[in-house]
Every structure is written in structure tokens, then in C-alpha cells.
Amino acid sequence: METTESKQKKLTSSWIACCTKGFPVSAYKSTPSSESEYDDKKKYHSGDSPESETAQRKPGGWKAISFVLGNETFERLASIGLLANFMVFLLTQFHMDQVMASNVLSIWSGITNFAPLVGAYLSDSYLGRFKTIAYASFGSLMGMLTLTLVAWIPQLHPPPCKAPQGHDCKGPTTSQLAVLAMGLGFLSIGGGGIRPGETVVKKLLLTNKFRFLNKAAIIMEGELQADGSNSKPWRLCSIQQIEEFKCLLKTIPVWASGIICFTAMAQQGTFTVSQASKMDRHLGPHFQIPVGSLAVISMVTIGLWLPLYDRVIVPPLRKVTKVEGGITLLQRMGIGIGFSILSMVAAGLVEIKRRASALEHAGPDGIAPISVMWLAPQLILMGFAEAFNIIGQIEFYNKEFPENMSSVANSLFSCTAAGASYLSALLVNVVHKVTRGKNGQPDWLTKDINAGKVENFYFLIAGLGVLNFVYFVIVSRRYQYKTKIWIDEEEKPGFDVELNVVKQ
Incomplete structure (x- = not known):
């Protein structure tokens, strides 16, 4: 008779083997033929045959990269x-x-x-990457054509208005807004299909994190078919599926911390533009900086900082911290949150000076005699915030998620930006209503920026950023990085890494 220990060991091996991939146990046993095939494959890859290199050459390379980069750019x-x-x-x-x-x-x-989540699902489950990108590229083209027509054809936008400060101007009609929304919708479809990322090949190990979820891999009577395959996929899960869900579950707190940080970044395209439109944008007597071009300052900051950080700062820092990237990914994200707070504080202080100058020396259009370059400090600080937090988030999600969720992992970053956009809209509407005076006094975000108090809105976001930073410190100190190993392309047929580690 078998001992209790041997029965338990046999049962453990059985359910782990079955649940790891949903295949029979026999599929994981190496046979003499599989050993021979493995040896042949190893010899084949060793380059003994002159034709092996040509036969094994994979599609892609620099030619494919040029198309990918061109499309993305x-x-x-x-x-x-x-x-x-x-x-x-x-x-x-x-x-x-x-x-x-x-x-x-x-x-x-x-x-x-948010659209990349849908694009990632369609790409991984139905259409494939090529068709998804092709359809999305067509959507982007249609969106840009529609918006070009909106700006070009007079009937698709309101008539010009020369009223001072833009008061009493005729607004857009319902049909004009509908055409504008259609163009933006096409662009959203395009962005959703092009942005999901590439697959990273990783395997997950069985962990003790959220151990209660491991019960989903226990085989109950009637859950396996005669050939050993899973008959109830909604009840019986593989180890890989469980660990994938654990990855998603434990990264949600970290993901949530990025929303407020991105809310600060979102102001570059809204109220920073309003500030710039009421400042002196002249560089010399003949050139005026376009309002939309000020975002280049933060982009240039990122472009200059990243090579300096990677080539100059990281090598000596790596020797001190013993961390491959100099500092951990969570530390990089935390530094980015700190820079976003400083950027909002700087934006508020600059707005106080700009508004005071506008009220004292404003021209007929309400433009303050103060250089638009006063906005450079807040944009530079925001550039550092993006360099640390955004890139840190992208690397974090790609390293913490398994291979068949890679597109969703990359799309999760976009969800952070989406959540920040909706939070920004919510804050704007709440502040607009709450701060409105009882006697007709303007609110913080009134139409005339010189009559409002945008600096208070910036300070509000900075305060939320401080609370978010405290929350992030608590979450990051408790976070445990995922245990993972890399799979070699020449892996032995039938050799299961999860089984090998668990059985030991």
C-alpha cells in the first residue's frame, strides 16, 4: 500500500501538471523521441549546417522596424x-x-x-496585430481628414468673432459639434489600434501571494475529460491563469497612484495654454511663439535628460545601489510624482505673477507684458516628471505582467492617462461650480483668465499630489516584485518550467 506522503505527492504532481496548461499529465513527460528531437534541434541551431542559418532566419529585422517606427511616429x-x-x-x-x-x-x-484596451483585446483575440494596426491607421487618416475639413470649410465651424476678450461670440451648432466629435472619434479608434505593445516572453511561477486564489487550480471530480483536458474552464484554472490574475490584482494600487500624477501633466494642454495666450510670446521683433509649441519645452527636457541619466548617472549609481537601473522602478515613479507636485506649485506661483501684471498693465486683449518664458520652469519640471514616472510605469508594467497579457499591460499605462483625463474634467467642473460667487463674482476658472484664480486650481492639484505621494510610499514599500524566469527558444520539448520549480 502507498503511504500517505506518497499519495499526497502523487496528487500534487497530478493537479499541478494538469492545471499548468490544461493538458494531460503525459504531455509533460519526456520520451526518448522527444529527447532525440531536442538533440536534433540543438544541433540544428548550433550552425553545423550551412543552410541552417538561412532556414532559421526569422522575418523582421531593421526593415520591419522602419515600418513600425514610421507608423508609430x-x-x-x-x-x-x-x-x-x-x-x-x-x-x-x-x-x-x-x-x-x-x-x-x-x-x-x-x-x-482607454481605446488601447479594446484594441489590445481585439488584436490578441480576433484580428491579430497586422489587421488591427491597418484598420487603426485608416481610422487615424479619416480622423485627420475630418478635422482638417472642420477647420477649412466655413460651414463646419462658427463664424469669426472680433469681440474683445471673445465675449458675445456665436458658439458652435449641434451639427458642427457632431462633425467635430466624429473626427475625434476616428482618431480615438486609430490610437486604440496602433498603441498596444509587443509581446514579451515570460513564464510565471506558483507563488504564495493571494494564496486563496490557488484553490481555483484544485481538480475536483468531473472537471477533467477522458483525455485529461479541462472540461470546466470557468471553474478550473491553470497556474498560469491564476498568476496572471495575481499580477493584475497586485499592480492595481500602484496603477491608481499614477492617476493624480497624470492629472497634473494634463494641465499642460489646458490651462497652461490659457496662460500662454495672455502673455507676451515675442522672440525678437518679428517672431511670435505659437501657443501650442510651448509643450516642446517639456519634450526637449525629456530628450536631453534620458541619455544623460542612462549613460552618465546610472553606471556609478548602479555600483552603489546594486540595482540594474540605478534605482528601482517604483523609486523612479515616486521621483516623478515629486516633480509633478513641484511643477504645479511653480505653475501657481507664475500665475500669481502673470495675473498681477495683467491687472496692472494689461493691453486691450488682456495680454500681460510678461514673457511667456516664465512658463518654462513648470514645463521643465513636468518634463522631469514624465521622464521618471511615465517611463518608469511603462517598464514596470512590461516587467510585472506575463507574456499573453503584454498588450493589456501596455494598455494599462494608457488607462492611467485616461483616468487622469476624466479626473481632470471632474475637478474642473466641481471647482467651476463650487467657487462661483453668490453675487455674480467670477469663479476660479472663469472665461476671462485674468478675472479668475487659476493658481488656486494648481495649488489644489499640488495638494492632491502630496496626498497621492504619501499613498504611493505606503503602497510601494509593501509591493513585492514578481518572480519570473526567461524561457530559452531552444527549450527542451515537453519541459515545463513551472512544474520543474514547483516539484523541487
């Missing part, structure tokens, strides 16, 4: 270029007040950033 050029100037377009051409324009921009940005 032009999509981002269109979307980011539109985002930088869209606030100005809504204020000057559609005659919206800054609250409504900010809401339109935030809602569209939120939809666009």
Missing part, C-alpha cells in the same frame, strides 16, 4: 500635434469658454487612452 505626430493646439482651436475658432474646452479635451483624451 506619424500617428503620434498627428495626435500629439493636435493635442498641443486643440485647446487654442476650441477657444478661438469654436468660441468655447476654457471650462468647456478643457472638458472636451479631457473627455476625448480619456476615450483615446
Whole structure:
């Protein structure tokens, strides 16, 4: 008779083997033929045959990269270029007040950033990457054509208005707003299909984190078919599926901390634009800086900082911290949150100075005699925030999620930006209503920025950022990085890494 220990060991091996992939136990046993095939494969990859290199050459390479980078570059050029100037377009051409324009921009940005989740699902489950990107590229083209027609054809936007400060101007009609929304919708479809990322090959180990979820892998009577396959996939889960869900579950607190940080970043395209439009934008007697081009300051900051950080700062820092990236990914994200807080404080202080100058020396258009370069400090600080937090988030999600969730992992970053856009719209509407005076006094975010108090709105976001930073410190100190190993392409057939580790 078998001992209790041997029975338990046999049962453990059985349910782990079955649940790991949902296949029979026999599928994980190495046979002489599989050993021979493995040896042949190893010899084949060793380059003994002159034809092996040509036969094993995979599609892709630099030729494929040129197409991928080209497609991505032009999509981002269109979307980011539109985002930088869209606030100005809504204020000057559609005659919206800054609250409504900010809401339109935030809602569209939120939809666009949520769209990659749908694109990732369609790409991984139904269409495949090529068809998804092809359809999305067509959507981006249709969106840009529609918005070009909106700006070009007089019937698709309100008539020009020369009233001082933009008062009493005719707003857009319902049909004009519908065409505008259609163009933005096409762009959202385009962004949703192009932005999901590539697959990273990783395998997950069985962990003790959220151990109660491991019960989903225990085989009950009637849950296996005669051939050993899973007959009830909604009840019986594999170890891989359980660990995938654990990855998602434990990263949600970290993901939530990025929303307020991104809310601060979202102000670059809204109220920072309103500030710049009421400042002196001249560089010399003949050149005036376009309002939408100020975002270049933060982009240049990122472009200059990243090579300096990677090539100069990381190597000596790595020797001290013994961490591959100099500091951990969570530490990088925390530093980015800190810079976003400083950026909002700087924005508030600059707005106090700008508004005081405008009220004292304002011209006929309400433009303050103060250089627009006063906005550079807040944009530079926001550039550092993006360099640390955004890139840290992207690397964090790619390293913490398994291979068949890689597109969703990359899309999770976009969901952070989407949540921030909706939170920004919510804050704008709440502040607009709560701060409105009883006797007709203007609120913080009134149409005339010189009559409002945008600096208080910046300080409010900075205060939320401080609370978010405390929350992030608590979450990051308790976070445990995922245990993972890399799978070699020449892995032995039938060899299961999860089984090997668990059985030991």
C-alpha cells in the first residue's frame, strides 16, 4: 500500500501538471523521441549546417522596424500635434469658454487612452496585430481628414468673432459639434489600434501571494475529460491563469497612484495654454511663439535628460545601489510624482505673477507684458516628471505582467492617462461650480483668465499630489516584485518550467 506522503505527492504532481496548461499529465513527460528531437534541434541551431542559418532566419529585422517606427511616429505626430493646439482651436475658432474646452479635451483624451484596451483585446483575440494596426491607421487618416475639413470649410465651424476678450461670440451648432466629435472619434479608434505593445516572453511561477486564489487550480471530480483536458474552464484554472490574475490584482494600487500624477501633466494642454495666450510670446521683433509649441519645452527636457541619466548617472549609481537601473522602478515613479507636485506649485506661483501684471498693465486683449518664458520652469519640471514616472510605469508594467497579457499591460499605462483625463474634467467642473460667487463674482476658472484664480486650481492639484505621494510610499514599500524566469527558444520539448520549480 502507498503511504500517505506518497499519495499526497502523487496528487500534487497530478493537479499541478494538469492545471499548468490544461493538458494531460503525459504531455509533460519526456520520451526518448522527444529527447532525440531536442538533440536534433540543438544541433540544428548550433550552425553545423550551412543552410541552417538561412532556414532559421526569422522575418523582421531593421526593415520591419522602419515600418513600425514610421507608423508609430506619424500617428503620434498627428495626435500629439493636435493635442498641443486643440485647446487654442476650441477657444478661438469654436468660441468655447476654457471650462468647456478643457472638458472636451479631457473627455476625448480619456476615450483615446482607454481605446488601447479594446484594441489590445481585439488584436490578441480576433484580428491579430497586422489587421488591427491597418484598420487603426485608416481610422487615424479619416480622423485627420475630418478635422482638417472642420477647420477649412466655413460651414463646419462658427463664424469669426472680433469681440474683445471673445465675449458675445456665436458658439458652435449641434451639427458642427457632431462633425467635430466624429473626427475625434476616428482618431480615438486609430490610437486604440496602433498603441498596444509587443509581446514579451515570460513564464510565471506558483507563488504564495493571494494564496486563496490557488484553490481555483484544485481538480475536483468531473472537471477533467477522458483525455485529461479541462472540461470546466470557468471553474478550473491553470497556474498560469491564476498568476496572471495575481499580477493584475497586485499592480492595481500602484496603477491608481499614477492617476493624480497624470492629472497634473494634463494641465499642460489646458490651462497652461490659457496662460500662454495672455502673455507676451515675442522672440525678437518679428517672431511670435505659437501657443501650442510651448509643450516642446517639456519634450526637449525629456530628450536631453534620458541619455544623460542612462549613460552618465546610472553606471556609478548602479555600483552603489546594486540595482540594474540605478534605482528601482517604483523609486523612479515616486521621483516623478515629486516633480509633478513641484511643477504645479511653480505653475501657481507664475500665475500669481502673470495675473498681477495683467491687472496692472494689461493691453486691450488682456495680454500681460510678461514673457511667456516664465512658463518654462513648470514645463521643465513636468518634463522631469514624465521622464521618471511615465517611463518608469511603462517598464514596470512590461516587467510585472506575463507574456499573453503584454498588450493589456501596455494598455494599462494608457488607462492611467485616461483616468487622469476624466479626473481632470471632474475637478474642473466641481471647482467651476463650487467657487462661483453668490453675487455674480467670477469663479476660479472663469472665461476671462485674468478675472479668475487659476493658481488656486494648481495649488489644489499640488495638494492632491502630496496626498497621492504619501499613498504611493505606503503602497510601494509593501509591493513585492514578481518572480519570473526567461524561457530559452531552444527549450527542451515537453519541459515545463513551472512544474520543474514547483516539484523541487
